[in-house]
Amino acid sequence: SYEVTQPASVSVSPGQTASITCSGDKLEDRYVCWYQQKPGQSPILVIYQDNKRPSGIPERFSGSNSGNTATLTISGAQAMDEAVYFCQAWDSNTAVFGTGTQVTVL
Amino acid sequence: QVTLKESGPVLVKPTETLTLTCSVSGFSLNNPRMGVSWIRQPPGKALEWLAHIFPSDEKSYSPSVRSRLTISKDSSKSQVVLTMTNMDPVDTATYYCARIEFSDLDVWGQGTTVTVSS
Numbered sequence: 001s002y003e004v005t006q007p008a009s010v011s012v013s014p015g016q017t018a019s020i021t022c023s024g025d026k027l028e029d030r031y032v033c034w035y036q037q038k039p040g041q042s043p044i045l046v047i048y049q050d051n052k053r054p055s056g057i058p059e060r061f062s063g064s065n066s067g068n069t070a071t072l073t074i075s076g077a078q079a080m081d082e083a084v085y086f087c088q089a090w091d092s093n094t095a096v097f098g099t100g101t102q103v104t105v106l
Numbered sequence: 107q108v109t110l111k112e113s114g115p116v117l118v119k120p121t122e123t124l125t126l127t128c129s130v131s132g133f134s135l136n137n138p139r140m141g142v143s144w145i146r147q148p149p150g151k152a153l154e155w156l157a158h159i160f161p162s163d164e165k166s167y168s169p170s171v172r173s174r175l176t177i178s179k180d181s182s183k184s185q186v187v188l189t190m191t192n193m194d195p196v197d198t199a200t201y202y203c204a205r206i207e208f209s210d211l212d213v214w215g216q217g218t219t220v221t222v223s224s
Contacts, residue, residue, distance in 0.1 A: 033211065042202060043153065045213075049210070100153070
């Protein structure tokens with residue numbers, strides 16, 4: 001079955017840039033979404049179709065997908081961005097989630 | 107405003123069948139561009155996709171639990187139902203339903219926590 005992998009954690013200083021990777025075989029052939037989940041809350045969609053932002057998501061969130069790696073970038077990270085981020089792709093009509101990356105802003 | 111809300115038992119016993127209902131509003135289950143997925147998350151762990159259903163009645167299940175799952179919908183009631191048989195303590199998790207638009211899970215419910223214990 002298809003798998004996507006993420007680093008367990010990423011740390012970033014306030015105002016700096018955080019990059020979260022999602023790796024999978026020929027991932028560029030699939031659309032990738034990114035979800036943000038804060039403690040005790042439901043996930044929310046922050047990037048869809050590799051690089052599109054839903055309405056209401058700040059411009060500091062961006063995405064890319066090339067080769068075997070998709071990347072979520074948070075430019076000018078803020079304390080409110082501290083959360084777990086999950087990537088997700090589709091394989092044979094089934095959704096596959098990454099293991100999640102804890103982003104710490106300190 | 108699009109909302110989804112999960113409901114079901116808080117506690118089930120091992121070997122019992124779990125039935126969860128997702129009640130949706132703000133969109134139609136007959137909209138051909140939209141489906142509904144079920145996803146679960148054990149405490150402190152990652153998200154796990156379980157199943158989805160589309161207006162055409164197209165269904166798909168996670169290979170790891172396929173034999174235990176059934177997903178169905180009642181468009182007149184705006185509800186999607188997931189049943190999972192032979193529950194085990196490892197199935198303890200928060201269960202979410204989410205709308206699918208194209209390939210994105212764009213709106214999620216608040217989740218419902220299910221504990222499996224005797």
